[in-house]
Amino acid sequence: MASVKMRNINKYYGDFHALIDIDLDIADGEFVVFVGPSGCGKSTLLRTLAGLxxxxxGVMEIGGQDISKAAPSDRGVAMVFQSYALYPHMNVHDNMDFGMKVNNxxxxxxxxxxxxxxxxLQLEPYLDRKPAHLSGGQRQRVAIGRAIVRQPKVFLFDEPLSNLDAKLRVQMRIELESLHKQLGATMIYVTHDQVEAMTMADKIVVLxxxxxEQIGTPMQLYHTPATRFVADFIGSPSMNFLPVLLGSSEGSAPVGRYGETEIRLPEGVQGKASGNITLGVRPEHLDIAPADAGPEVGRNGRAHVSAGALGGTVAVKETLGGETILYVDTREGDRVTVxxxxxxxxxxxxxxxxxxxxERIHLFDAGGATLTN
Ligand code: ATP
Known part of the structure; x- marks a missing residue:
């Protein structure tokens, strides 16, 4: 198994600049997830590493060897596709055997x-079956098996679970995590699903x-997003964003205004920005109480230091069983998720x-860069 190093990778499709100045280091045995919205370049980056x-x-190295110009088969990678790409006329055994046979x-x-x-992969009972007679999850396991038998230095997964139903996705996710532990292999996994990214990754690369845009552990990205984009993308439901006008109070603690509401802000923020900034706060960190109950005690009965208290009305209530999502329309006309x-x-x-x-507020300047990390 092996580390991966990318330096200054740039890729164009005609005039379109699909990968811009990519620098990335992946340690031996790490599980790294590329995440980002549709079209951000996740698959292109993975396929570029695979030589496809x-x-x-730019320069790409695997295990310290420069593979920038190597053919796909000489890079020591094995890729698992969303579409499985199994040979329909071969049984499970032969699907796994084929690549090794070709390589003598x-x-x-x-x-x-x-x-x-x-x-x-618990495929022993199915070795004689053809792909058409397997479930989606079993087919995906065969595709993974085909990668395993090649004994690659690096496994590459391109949205491998997106054709599976929700329950099977969760099961396969857990199986992939335990496979990673068993093999101790370097794995790179592409998804647009931030829940998959958060639960599986040692390290997330947000594109x-x-x-x-940012590289970090799931909890680093959750607690200290470098940009509004990352803050918005990581976490479910998404972070709330409110427009705040930064005051110019000198000497006293910095304050801002959200409509009529005064917002207490962290020390030092005035040195970094002025005018309109954005306050971010996650739905699970807000406290809510009926207006006549007072704002200082949170939903868990914990007192906290409040940066500000917004008045509003619950517009929508989504009951999910273990948790409930409340959508509150503020007096200022924004919708806040709690x-x-x-x-x-x-x-x-x-x-x-x-x-x-x-202590839970995030602030972003007009360009979306954090002011609070
Ligand atoms: P998705 O989650 O939708 O698969 P992605 O992040 O994997 O998205 P890519 O497939 O890497 O996105 O594509 C990145 C960008 O490059 C997109 O804007 C896409 O339209 C463009 N692109 C991809 N392949 C080609 C191609 N062969 N020719 C031209 N443009 C391409």
């Missing part, structure tokens, strides 16, 4: 690798418009006070 895209500039791996060695992969316990007594139409815990 045409020309690009001796028969005994091939059989040992197939048996090992079938055991790990936006062909550039790397995540509370499933059995909240607060109903649609209730006048509420939403309190913003001071």
């Amino acid at each position: 895209e045409g020309s690009y500039t 791996v001796p028969k005994a060695e091939r059989e040992e690798r197939i048996a090992n992969a079938a055991r790990i 936006n418009g062909g550039r790397i 995540k509370v316990d499933g059995d909240t007594a607060i109903d649609r139409g209730t006048a509420v006070t939403v309190s913003i815990p001071f």
Whole structure:
């Protein structure tokens, strides 16, 4: 297994600049997820590493070896596609065998690798079956098995679970995580699903418009997003954003205004920005109470230091069982999402006070860069 290094990777499709100045280091054995909205370049970056895209500039290394110009088969990578790409006329055994045969791996060695992969992926009962007679999850396992028997230095997964139903996705996600632990392999995984990214990754690479927006562990991205884009993309439901006008109070603690509401802001923010900024706060960090109950005690009965208390009315209540999502229309005309316990007594139409815990606020300048990390 091996580390991956990318330096200054740039890729064009005609005039379109699909990958812009990509620098990335992946450690041996790491599980790295490329995440971002549709069209941000996730698949292009993965395919470029696999050698499946045409020309690009920059340097790529796997295990310290420069593979920038190597053919796909000489890069030591194996890719698992969303579409599975199995051979329909071959049974499971032969699907796994084919690539090794082409590479002249001796028969005994091939059989040992197939048996090992079938055991790990629980495919032993299906070795004689053709893909048409397998479920979606089993087909995906065969595609993964085909990658395992190649004994690659790096596994590449391109949205491998997106053709599976929600329940099977969760199951396969857990299986992939345990496969990663068993093999100790370097794995790179592309998805647009931030829940998959958060749950599976050692390290997440957030892409936006062909550039790397931020790299970090899931919790680093959750707690200290570098930009509004990352803050918006990571976390579910998404972070709330409110326009705040930064005051120019000298000497005293900095304050801003959200409509009529005064917002207490962290020290030092005035040195970094002025005028209109954006306040971000996650739905699960807001406290909500009926307007006549007072804002200082949160939904869990914890007192917190409030940065400000917004007045509003619950417009929509979504009951999910274990948790409830309340959508509050503020007096200023914004809609704020609040995540509370499933059995909240607060109903649609209730006048509420939403309190913003001071220690939970994120601030972003007009360009979207963080002011609070
Ligand atoms: P998705 O989640 O929708 O698969 P992605 O982040 O994987 O998106 P890519 O497939 O990497 O996105 O595409 C990045 C950009 O490059 C897109 O704007 C896409 O339209 C463009 N692109 C991809 N392949 C080609 C191609 N062969 N020719 C021209 N443009 C392309």
